[in-house]
Amino acid sequence: MKYILMFFIKIYQKTLSLDHGLLGKLLPGVRVCIYHPSCSEYGYQSIKRYGTFIGGYLTAKRIISCGPWSAGGYDPVKDLKLSGFSELVTKI
Numbered sequence: 001m002k003y004i005l006m007f008f009i010k011i012y013q014k015t016l017s018l019d020h021g022l023l024g025k026l027l028p029g030v031r032v033c034i035y036h037p038s039c040s041e042y043g044y045q046s047i048k049r050y051g052t053f054i055g056g057y058l059t060a061k062r063i064i065s066c067g068p069w070s071a072g073g074y075d076p077v078k079d080l081k082l083s084g085f086s087e088l089v090t091k092i
Contacts, residue, residue: 001052002047002048002051002052002055005047005052005056006044006047006048009040009043009044009047010044012040013040013041013044017038017040018030018031018032018033019031019032019033019038019040020038020040020041033066033072034066034070034071034072034073035062035066035072035073035074035075036072036073036074036075037075037076039059039062039063039066042058042059042062042075042076042077043055043059043062043063045076045077046058046059046062046077047059049077050077050080054080058077062075
């Protein structure tokens with residue numbers, strides 16, 4: 001499941017993303033994401049590192065936090081201290 005989500009994120013980045021994709025090349029100079037890395041790259045990295053459930057949760061949290069009320073800036077995927085059940089879930 002994690003590889004399917006990562007595949008769809010890459011498809012989005014290469015086509016619709018104003019920061020990474022073809023649409024961004026058609027509209028140069030338009031950068032929408034206030035975070036670095038962009039939300040789609042953050043989602044890709046978090047799902048790759050933590051799996052479908054925890055990575056998906058972190059991605060949803062990041063997307064919800066994006067908006068005019070947010071300062072943005074550099075916000076990489078953080079290292080989480082996982083134990084027990086959480087370690088098993090990240091392998092899915």
